[in-house]
Amino acid sequence: MVPRAPHAILLTMQHLPEKFRNWFSTKGWSIHPHQQAMLDRADAPALLLIAPTGGGKTLSGFLPTLIDLHETPHEGMHTLYISPLKALAADIKRNLTTPVQEMNLDIRIEERTGDTTATLRKRQRADPPHIFLTTPESLALLVSYEDAPRMFKGLKRVVIDEIHALAESKRGDQMMLALARLNTICPDLKRVGLSATVDDPKAIAHLMARHPDPCQILQADPGPAPDIQMLQTEEAPPWSGGGAAYSIPAVLEQVKDHNTTLIFHNTRAQAEIFFHKLWLANDDSLPIGIHHGSLDREQRARVEGAMVRGELRAIVCTGSLDLGIDWGDVDLVIQIGAPKNVKRLVQRIGRANHRYNAPSKALLVPANRFEVVECVAALEAVLAGELDGDPRSTGPRDVLCQHILITACAGPFDEEALYREVKSAGAYSSLSRAGFDACLDFCATGGYALRAYDKWQRLIQRPDGKWQLRDPRATRNIRMNIGTIQDTDTLKVRMQRSRGGKPLGEIEEGFAATLTKGDTFLIGGQIVKYEGLREMTVEVSRDSAKKPKVATFMGTKFATSTQLSARVQRMFTQEDWPELPPHTAQWLELQRTRSQLPQPGRLLVESFPHDARAQTVIYGFAGRNGQQTLGLLLTKRMEEIGYSPLGFVATDYATLIWSLDPVTDADALLEANALQNGMEAWLAGNAVMKRTFRASATIAGLIERNSPQARKSGRQATFSSDILYDTLTKYDPDHLMLEITREEALRGLVDFGRIEEMLARTKGRIDHLTLPRVTPLSAPLFMEMGRVPVKGDAEERLLAEEAKRLMENSGLAQITPAASDKPRWRVGY
Amino acid sequence: MNGYNFTIAGASLMALGSGALWWPDQNLLVVSDLHLGKSERIARRGGTSLPPYDTRDTLNRLAADLALCHARTVVCLGDSFDDLAASEALPESERQWIFRLQAGRRWVWIEGNHDPGPVEFGGAHLAELPLQPLTFRHIAHESAAGEISGHYHPKASLALRGRTITRPAFLIDSDRVILPAYGTYTGGLRTQSDVLNTLMRPEALAVLTGPMPTAIPMPR
Known part of the structure; x- marks a missing residue:
């Protein structure tokens, strides 16, 4: 912790140059302790500042730069600033320009994002500004140019904003690889990371610093504890679903009582539906806007503008508003649906009262009865200051493949030097030489067992041993495909x-x-x-319809974090639940009498008849994606054993499977080895797996999303990545891309890692109860959306049925012979 | 053999689930748009190195169809090779494979826009093949009748309770048949596209390929 005594501040203020001291005093400000601490440690090779939103974080990052530029004239680029959002870079430019102008400093500040004009970009490469603001993707692009050493010559500092948001993603990995490159160009480059509150600052420090440089961590005063509560409504939340429509009158009341309210949703579809219903109930015509990632950019910009000007009373939004853009006067954050992840909740709450020292105010709105438990668990976690984070494995190799191609664009490279450079990025510090070589081979030859492309290698080795692109024209395609963000089509x-x-x-x-x-x-x-x-x-x-027939886009569904799931399970061991509303406490009590509550370290399985079918519920607490995968694996196992499964549905905590025959031996069904073996076979043909493959193959450069040729030749020239996946599985199952796909499947949509975590946690300790009827805890599952029929021949059967119906409706059936008959008719003369 | 039977200009034909068209009376098998050597062509032109197994896979499937129907004549409706250089660059094992498939039967290479010249494989090289009452060519002529063509790679989508199936499809009306692309590395053009809508009569059918070829009204 940084010293907070006032005399300490006064004392250190003396060290500020006079111009800066005067500026602070004309503003009536004093320097924050952590801002001073950052100044004092300006020479550290790497420095990580953890500060709550609104803690003057940006100025802390830039103060050393401004002072250095004021005291020592500098040619070319001095400080590089990287932010995860284009909008944030624009925001920072505005905020920095003010002090620079007011102090009359001779400092040029420019941003470069995907939106910057070609002329300005060109000029920036020839004559870079002192302070250069950009995004990870634009940085990767700049590093791919031959003149990168000239552009970044003399660079002294790099400031990475909102590093917590980048540290957990491939965007961050790509950025750190680009910084490794910059460190080779500018060996004395100092790194500064600015982060919101996180669970494990050391993990971020490890990712951020040049390995093995040390990285100091500075913790700013976290400010007062947030005022956070669960919304109490007269009506109890429904048993299932995620819409929370029941809360609309209460939410409207809250909006009326506050200046500006942010209403967060976990998915875009839910945000749309909630906004629609909110609008129908908005009798006072309060100005309310909607903001999410699928909306047109102009529309989003309009909402952002209206918000900054204070014209909106509420904004219904998703994670697209998560990052620290300065929103001004937000005084309430409402989270609809359980937050699924405590860290994200805390960062969202930080959006409210964007002023240092004022407590943030937030309300949680559970969407269903189970989420009441989850919300209370999340509240307790926030009060206990216990954040969750999933440990990251080593740096993903699809990103490394792209980085190798980017490096090749900039000019011939030495593989030994590149390997050392890559290992200096924290995420890749444990990368083996063999792992690196596989990526290099993939970039050079495709890495196939059948060495087909010796003549057409993408990278070739020169006589001096360096690697270069065979065809220099390839740089254009590679640059057009830089980036790791995967939009679905x-x-x-x-x-x-x-x-x-x-x-x-x-x-x-x-x-x-x-x-x-x-x-x-x-x-x-x-x-x-x-x-x-x-x-x-x-x-x-x-359309004037009151009720849209079709729901919107799918979007990602977040899975409840491992830590939050564990907290919920611990709550189940309590004698009673005074902290829960009576309707929910009674529900849990009833489950305890009729069946039992899931116990930590054990796996509860319930079997009972319902709806003329055998029902089995597995309370795995493995998160939505994990439970979904578990459903796919178990129904496959049940098919083999002969229980005749018909379908399943999954939530964050349980999977419900219905079958013709009841499960009699849960131990055999859930046997760890059998599940793991099933995984291997199942993976091969799975649609989620194909999506995972597509993402990695695109990042690694096997599939090009953008190419000048594709634009010309139209869509039939491109073909589905599923074909590549099937071909590789069939002819080259050990290929690097399939290896990477399997690594990725441990997380994300397949999330097999959570199933392994569940198996490790329960170690075969299974409580299998056979009961006469539906249990209280399982009841909501029967109303859950997203039931998955067991596949197999089902698709062909559905297709045949639908074709028959269409043919009959269209009248074509009468004039077309049945498929098995000898032809008797001619098609419609 | 599993297929969808229909008649055009008096000829009885069968659309196979593989995307090939079978004319039993003539003992003739038609395939279109094989695009052999596609991965090689992309790599040669400085693109990505796609898995080099496409030619092998396409020939595997063609061999399987031939083993089933014992065709005496094979007509490849053009774009058999991704370009002429690709036809020359096929590895020796795959060249030999094509020769083996050709042995003992008549083989016709129709010229396509990707492979407009003769290729150095046996068989006849034709711009089009008239075989009463049908005409085989690469790209459909608007005014033709009894015409069998390829080129467009048609694909059709069907929404089934909660899921959409999209598959390569034959388009069939009283004037013509447009074959789906047979090659492994090929994409498709949706039946809703303007050009296919203009070419096909309103009552046209789309026959979806797959384990059980299925006819539906052509989705517009």
Whole structure:
């Protein structure tokens, strides 16, 4: 902790140059202790500041730069600033320009993002500014240019903002690899990371510092504890679902009582539906906006602008608003649905009362009865200051493959030197030479067992041993595909009008394919009618329907974190639950009498008949994705054993499977080895796995999302990545890309890591209860959406049924011979 | 053999689940858009190194179809090779494989836009093949009748309770058949596209490939 006594501040203020001291005093400010601490340690090779939102973090990062530039004239780039969001870079530029102008400092500040004009970019490469603001993707691009050493010459400091948001993603890994490159160009480069409150600052420090440099960690005063509560409504939350529509009157009351309220949702679809319903109930016509990642950029910018000007009373939003953009006067944060992850909750709460020393105010709104338990567990975790984080494994190799290609774009490289450089990035510090060589071989030859491309290698080795691109024209394609963000394939949505109707946003291609003319859906808070597809744009018209027939985009569903799940399980061991509302406490009590509550370290399995079927519930607490995968694996096992499974549904804490025959031997069903073996076989044909493959293959450069050729030749020239996946599985199952895909499957959508964690936690201690009827804890599962029928021949059967129906409806069935008959008819003359 | 039977211009044909078209009376098998050597062409032009198993996989499937129907004539409807250089660059094992498939049967290479010249494999090289009452060519002519063509790689989507199935598809009406692409590394053009809508009559059918070829009204 940094010293807080006032005389200490006064004393150190003396060390500020006079110009800065005067500026602070004309503002009536004093320097924050952590700002001073950052100044004092400006020479550290790496420095991580943990400070709550609004703690003057940005100035802490830049003060040493401003002072150094003021005292020592500098040629070229002095400080590089990297932020996860373009908008944040623009924000920082505004905030920095103010003190620079007011102190009349001769400092040039410029930003460079995907939106910067080509002319300015070119100028920036020739004549870089003192302070350069950018994003990880733009940095990776700059590093790929031959003149990178000239552009970054003399660079002294790099400031990484919101590093907690980058540290957990491939974007962060890519950024750190680019910084490793910069450190080779500028050996004395100092690194500064600015982070919100996190569970494990050491982990971020390890990722951030050049390995094995030390990284000092500074903790700013966390400020007063947040005022955070669960919303109490007269009506009890429903048994299942995630919409929380029941809370709308109460939420509206809260909005009226506050200046500006942020209403966070876990998914875009939920945000859309909630916004729609909120608007229907908004009798006072309060100005309320909606903001999420699928909306058109202009529309988002409008909402952001209105918010900064204080014109909105509430914004219904998703994680797209999570990062520390300065929103001004937000005085309440409402979280709809259990937060799933305590760390994210704390960072969201930080959005409220964006002023140092004022407590943040937040309300949690459980969407269903189980989430009441989860919300209370999350509240306790926040009060205990216990944040959750999933340990990250070593740096992903798809990102490394892209980095090797980026390096090759900049010029010939020595593999030994590149390996050493890559290992200086914390995430890759334990990368083996063999692991690196596999990536290099993949980039050079494709890495196939069949050495087919000797003639057409992408990278070739020169006589002096250095690697270079065989065809220098490849640089263009590689640069066009830099980045690690995976958007699913989306289609733009526009209002139908003579020419270029208003853009509304984007929907997933898969969702668009299910629409037929006349279907209505929600986007940007309005109901629109699907009119048709024109040149890969979804055309819609306004519709006055009250109830949209079709739900919107899928979006990601967050899984409840391991730590929060464990807390919920611990709550189940309590004698009683005074902290829970009576309706929920009674529900748990009833479960204890009728069956039992899941116990930590044991796996509860319930079997009972219902709906003329055998039902089995596995309370694995493995998170939504893990429980989903468990459902797929177990139904496969049940098929083998002969229980005849029909389908399953999964939530964050349990999987419900229905079958023709009851499960009699749960131990055999859940045997760890059998599950792991099943995983291998199941993975091969799984759609989620194919999606995982696509993401990694795109990052690694096997699939190019953007190419000048593809634009010209149109869509039939491109083919589905599923074909590549199937081909590799069939002919080259040990290929690096499949290895990477399996590594990725341990997390993310497959989340097999959570199932392994569950197996390790319960170690075969299974409580299998056979009961006469539905148990209280399992009841909500029967109302849960997203039931998955067991696949197999089902798809062919569905297809045949639907084709028959269509043929009959269209009248074509009468004029077409049945498939098995000898032809008797000619097609419609 | 598993297929969808239909008649065009008096000829009885069968659309196979593999994407090949079978004419039993002539003992003739038609495949379109094999795009052999596609991965090699992409690598040669400085693109990515795709798994080099596409030619092997396409020939595997063609061999399986031939083993089933024992065709006396094979017509490849053009774009059999991803370009002419790709036809020359095929590895020796794959060249020999093609020769083995050709042995003992008549083989016709129709020229496509990707492979507009003769290739150094046996068989006839034609711009189009008239075989009463049908005509085989690469790209459909708007005014033709009894025409069998390829080129467009048609694919059709069908929404089934909660899931969408998209598959390569034959398009069939009283004037013509457009074959789906047979090659492993090929994509598709949606049946809703303008060009396919103009070419096909309103009552056209789409026959989805797969284990059980299935006819539906062509999705528009």
